[in-house]
Amino acid sequence: MATVLVVEDEPAISESLAYSLRREGHDVEAAASLADARERADDQDLVILDLMLPDGSGFELLAELRRRERPPAIIILSSRDQEADRVAGLETGADDYVTKPFSPREVVARVRAVLRRTLKSAPASEPAGPGLPLVCDGERRRASVRDQELELTKVEFDLLQHLLAAPGRVYSRAQLIEKIWGDNFAITDRTVDSHVKALRRKLGTAGGDPQWIETVRGVGYRLRERAED
Numbered sequence: 179m180a181t182v183l184v185v186e187d188e189p190a191i192s193e194s195l196a197y198s199l200r201r202e203g204h205d206v207e208a209a210a211s212l213a214d215a216r217e218r219a220d221d222q223d224l225v226i227l228d229l230m231l232p233d234g235s236g237f238e239l240l241a242e243l244r245r246r247e248r249p250p251a252i253i254i255l256s257s258r259d260q261e262a263d264r265v266a267g268l269e270t271g272a273d274d275y276v277t278k279p280f281s282p283r284e285v286v287a288r289v290r291a292v293l294r295r296t297l298k299s300a301p302a303s304e305p306a307g308p309g310l311p312l313v314c315d316g317e318r319r320r321a322s323v324r325d326q327e328l329e330l331t332k333v334e335f336d337l338l339q340h341l342l343a344a345p346g347r348v349y350s351r352a353q354l355i356e357k358i359w360g361d362n363f364a365i366t367d368r369t370v371d372s373h374v375k376a377l378r379r380k381l382g383t384a385g386g387d388p389q390w391i392e393t394v395r396g397v398g399y400r401l402r403e404r405a406e407d
């Protein structure tokens with residue numbers, strides 16, 4: 179099914195996760211340190227990452243993986259359950275977060291959900307129709323709500339396309355800036371907010387719902403997975 183790297187220094191946890199994930203059909207590797215994880219991180223679809231490792235913080239590896247051309251999906255694993263870590267993890271680009279103690283079944287379910295989102299979103303040029311009546315055709319650069327075409331600027335189109343690539347996934351403003359503008363340091367969080375505002379208005383005008391793009395307080399934005407919630 180997928181290649182999964184479990185980065186965890188507690189053998190009992192690592193082994194039970196690897197066992198459960200293999201039983202689910204995944205191709206699993208394990209690493210017990212950052213150094214070990216770096217050697218095994220190539221070609222992984224998903225990395226399960228403990229934050230407290232003997233040679234440093236999982237956040238270091240998270241940042242490195244995010245800079246890769248094809249970053250794996252990442253689920254953070256930690257005994258630290260403070261809100262600050264959760265937010266930091268999501269802002270740094272983690273796809274999900276599990277707090278210890280957890281049951282392997284819970285992690286397997288999260289893995290399944292994250293892979294469903296990330297693997298499906300890989301071919302970005304496909305006209306993608308999620309649970310929302312929203313279609314975005316990357317090749318023709320056209321987007322529509324129930325056949326009603328949206329008149330979008332380049333930035334609005336790029337924004338919508340990125341959100342639509344992984345409905346339900348939260349993107350921080352920093353991630354959106356990096357994806358849409360690259361290394362343009364003149365772009366601020368406010369710029370992102372104003373483009374999101376314009377995009378929401380156009381979704382509403384075309385017969386959609388401006389709230390399909392949700393604000394996740396203290397983190398960023400995400401596209402709803404379905405129209406009604």
Ligand code: CA
Nearest residue numbers: 187228230231
């Ligand atoms: Ca640990």
